[in-house]
Amino acid sequence: MSNRIDKLGMPKWGLSMTEGTVVAWLVEEGAEVAVGDEVAEVETEKINGVVESPVAGILRRRVAAAGDVIPVGGLLGVIADADVPDADIDAFVEEFQATFVPEEAEGEAGPAPETVEVEAGRLRFLRQGEEGEPIVLLHGFGGDLNNWLFTAPALAGEHVVYALDLPGHGGSSKDVGSGDVDFLLGSVEQFLDAQGLRRVHLVGHSMGGLVAASLALAAPERVASLTLVASAGLGEEINGEYIRGFIEAERRRDLKPALELLFADPSLVTRQLVDDVLKYKRIDGVEEALRTIAGNTLGEDRQRVAVADRLGELDVPLLIVWGREDRIFPAAHAERAPEDAQVHLLDGRGHSPHMEAAGDFNRILESFLATAGARAAP
Amino acid sequence: MAREITYQTAINEALAQEMERDPTVVVFGEDVAGGMEAPGEDDAWGGVLGVTKGLYHKYPGRVLDTPISESAYVGAAAGAAASGLRPVAELMFVDFMGVCLDQIFNQAAKFRYMFGGKAKTPMVIRTMWGAGIRAASQHSQALYPIFTHIPGLKVALPATPYDAKGLLIAAIRDDDPVIFFEHKVLYDTKGDVPEEPYALPFGEANIVREGSDVTVVALGRMVSFAQEAAEALEDDGIDCEIIDPRTTSPLDEDTILESVENTGRLVVVDEASPRCGMASDIAARVAQDAFADLKAPPRMVTAPHTPVPFSPVLEDAYVPTVESITAAVRETAGAGAPSAA
Numbered sequence: 001m002s003n004r005i006d007k008l009g010m011p012k013w014g015l016s017m018t019e020g021t022v023v024a025w026l027v028e029e030g031a032e033v034a035v036g037d038e039v040a041e042v043e044t045e046k047i048n049g050v051v052e053s054p055v056a057g058i059l060r061r062r063v064a065a066a067g068d069v070i071p072v073g074g075l076l077g078v079i080a081d082a083d084v085p086d087a088d089i090d091a092f093v094e095e096f097q098a099t100f101v102p103e104e105a106e107g108e109a110g111p112a113p114e115t116v117e118v119e120a121g122r123l124r125f126l127r128q129g130e131e132g133e134p135i136v137l138l139h140g141f142g143g144d145l146n147n148w149l150f151t152a153p154a155l156a157g158e159h160v161v162y163a164l165d166l167p168g169h170g171g172s173s174k175d176v177g178s179g180d181v182d183f184l185l186g187s188v189e190q191f192l193d194a195q196g197l198r199r200v201h202l203v204g205h206s207m208g209g210l211v212a213a214s215l216a217l218a219a220p221e222r223v224a225s226l227t228l229v230a231s232a233g234l235g236e237e238i239n240g241e242y243i244r245g246f247i248e249a250e251r252r253r254d255l256k257p258a259l260e261l262l263f264a265d266p267s268l269v270t271r272q273l274v275d276d277v278l279k280y281k282r283i284d285g286v287e288e289a290l291r292t293i294a295g296n297t298l299g300e301d302r303q304r305v306a307v308a309d310r311l312g313e314l315d316v317p318l319l320i321v322w323g324r325e326d327r328i329f330p331a332a333h334a335e336r337a338p339e340d341a342q343v344h345l346l347d348g349r350g351h352s353p354h355m356e357a358a359g360d361f362n363r364i365l366e367s368f369l370a371t372a373g374a375r376a377a378p
Numbered sequence: 379m380a381r382e383i384t385y386q387t388a389i390n391e392a393l394a395q396e397m398e399r400d401p402t403v404v405v406f407g408e409d410v411a412g413g414m415e416a417p418g419e420d421d422a423w424g425g426v427l428g429v430t431k432g433l434y435h436k437y438p439g440r441v442l443d444t445p446i447s448e449s450a451y452v453g454a455a456a457g458a459a460a461s462g463l464r465p466v467a468e469l470m471f472v473d474f475m476g477v478c479l480d481q482i483f484n485q486a487a488k489f490r491y492m493f494g495g496k497a498k499t500p501m502v503i504r505t506m507w508g509a510g511i512r513a514a515s516q517h518s519q520a521l522y523p524i525f526t527h528i529p530g531l532k533v534a535l536p537a538t539p540y541d542a543k544g545l546l547i548a549a550i551r552d553d554d555p556v557i558f559f560e561h562k563v564l565y566d567t568k569g570d571v572p573e574e575p576y577a578l579p580f581g582e583a584n585i586v587r588e589g590s591d592v593t594v595v596a597l598g599r600m601v602s603f604a605q606e607a608a609e610a611l612e613d614d615g616i617d618c619e620i621i622d623p624r625t626t627s628p629l630d631e632d633t634i635l636e637s638v639e640n641t642g643r644l645v646v647v648d649e650a651s652p653r654c655g656m657a658s659d660i661a662a663r664v665a666q667d668a669f670a671d672l673k674a675p676p677r678m679v680t681a682p683h684t685p686v687p688f689s690p691v692l693e694d695a696y697v698p699t700v701e702s703i704t705a706a707v708r709e710t711a712g713a714g715a716p717s718a719a
Binding site for chain 1: 540544572574575576577578579582585588632633
């Protein structure tokens with residue numbers, strides 16, 4: 001037993017988050033919680049998520065109530081052992097509320113995306129973390145670096161994390177040349193060169209997984225480990241309805257049903273998410289870039305590039321994560337992994353486990369990287 | 379992406395990017411290039427408020443100062459559009475449209491229809507509107523309902539810098555005549571605007587805020603007033619959904635109707651005069667097509683049926699306020715069947 005009192009704070013998901021609304025508590029006051037237990041649901045402008053307990057103990061106080069809007073870092077609840085007197089908890093809450101100052105508005109502190117010019121064009125990226133082995137995160141078709149909003153901060157304690165916008169996406173150039181997988185992996189390699197990164201842990205989601213795997217096969221010396229999340233390239237099936245629907249949608253009412261295919265729980269698709277994707281899709285050159293990439297990298301009714309059979313050639317640690325409810329690529333594609341790969345299939349999650357089950361996903365990835373890092377060390 | 383610029387800069391950037399992309403885009407109007415007593419070509423005024431500043435020397439020969447004759451240069455724009463250019467004419471204040479209305483509603487608006495679809499008229503008329511700067515009755519009106527009324531014209535009414543840039547680019551690329559309304563009080567407002575060019579489709583309303591109790595449709599400057607009202611009403615437990623149609627022609631009726639299906643209550647906020655305006659038009663649509671969903675009569679918050687007063691005290695009383703919106707929403711929310719299901 002200890003007399004330690006821990007704060008359960010409002011997390012920060014993504015650069016623009018300044019506050020969140022408590023949707024519901026998932027744990028009763030007085031209940032025991034373990035590290036990583038889901039304790040509260042929180043809604044932000046962009047996305048809904050679950051707050052996990054940072055420590056083990058008893059949820060002694062629910063300070064925020066459902067419906068309350070709490071700034072990032074603000075007090076949601078208090079966790080402590082059973083023998084800490086109530087008076088101490090009261091004093092902790094009182095002192096916290098009296099001294100807490102919400103962080104300044106967006107852009108004042110914290111990392112901001114940067115851009116770098118390479119042969120493939122302008123690439124935008126977000127660097128987080130001060131030291132440790134570098135990790136590069138590659139989003140999927142139509143995504144951008146913000147898709148890693150739950151992932152990058154979790155990894156940044158132990159690593160230098162680069163989330164990249166692939167060509168044609170986010171803040172990167174919209175000219176995608178041939179738009180084939182060689183062009184895309186070439187752009188990533190040029191990015192590594194420009195940042196002076198010799199060898200990195202690669203994490204790719206969906207089409208980004210295909211790019212990561214292809215880069216690992218083309219330049220194995222640059223890859224310390226490979227993580228594929230609901231990846232393209234591991235089977236033939238692809239949801240062509242999604243690809244076409246995403247490319248063609250010009251309006252909210254057309255885009256929303258397409259985006260809902262990305263998650264097992266469609267309520268994760270908020271108005272803000274739809275608006276953000278529409279803002280991206282309206283930019284000159286995006287539609288053409290998406291069509292080119294869909295045609296030459298992904299394929300619309302049948303996947304164009306297969307890497308499953310060659311993954312066995314790789315001499316690097318391989319992690320594969322999939323949601324069993326994936327409606328873009330069937331989770332069965334995970335079975336194509338070579339025998340020595342670590343495979344995790346998540347129940348009740350769809351095509352975006354890194355967003356839908358961020359806590360579980362981060363734990364799987366962190367423990368994989370811990371062993372992969374040890375193996376990769378010279 | 380997160381770059382903040384003003385509404386005015388967003389409009390200037392849209393013009394510059396379209397002139398860069400398409401050599402047939404030309405700009406003309408009173409003082410859009412230099413203007414009287416400008417200190418020199420490079421720092422010429424660029425319009426009465428400087429919205430077109432910097433375009434004149436960047437695109438030589440494509441930014442033309444015209445004589446003070448709206449009937450001449452708006453007519454010239456219609457002719458230029460019909461013969462291959464994409465003119466953007468600036469009508470300094472929409473209040474001056476009376477002298478060039480035939481060119482707009484009897485000529486430009488009719489070309490495509492009367493020539494059996496064989497003619498196109500890709501012209502844009504940019505124009506300032508709205509009360510709030512003590513400019514009196516002839517420089518303060520909200521005359522978009524008149525243009526919205528005329529088949530063959532499209533009408534855009536941006537409320538934010540993001541919408542201003544995207545709608546103006548879409549207007550320039552559109553093959554029909556577009557009347558583009560810039561609220562003079564909004565020129566200094568700031569917002570996130572992507573640096574790259576993008577077109578915002580006409581007829582796609584913006585759901586500014588989601589809510590379940592009352593649908594508030596607001597236009598132009600009234601959008602931010604409605605947002606303030608919604609925040610105040612939140613404390614009373616009234617949850618407003620705010621919809622900004624962004625274009626009045628075409629009008630995104632579906633988004634408005636779907637919202638009213640959910641809330642059952644409607645308030646329309648419009649800075650224009652009350653008769654034959656967007657407020658009455660939208661309220662009538664909803665009454666006809668969503669009658670069964672309505673729990674209370676739709677309410678309209680508009681200016682009174684008078685000219686815009688010059689007296690500051692009267693002008694402030696003329697424009698709808700956050701308080702008048704709040705009062706209308708409260709009245710609607712309290713009227714009719716209870717909103718709790």
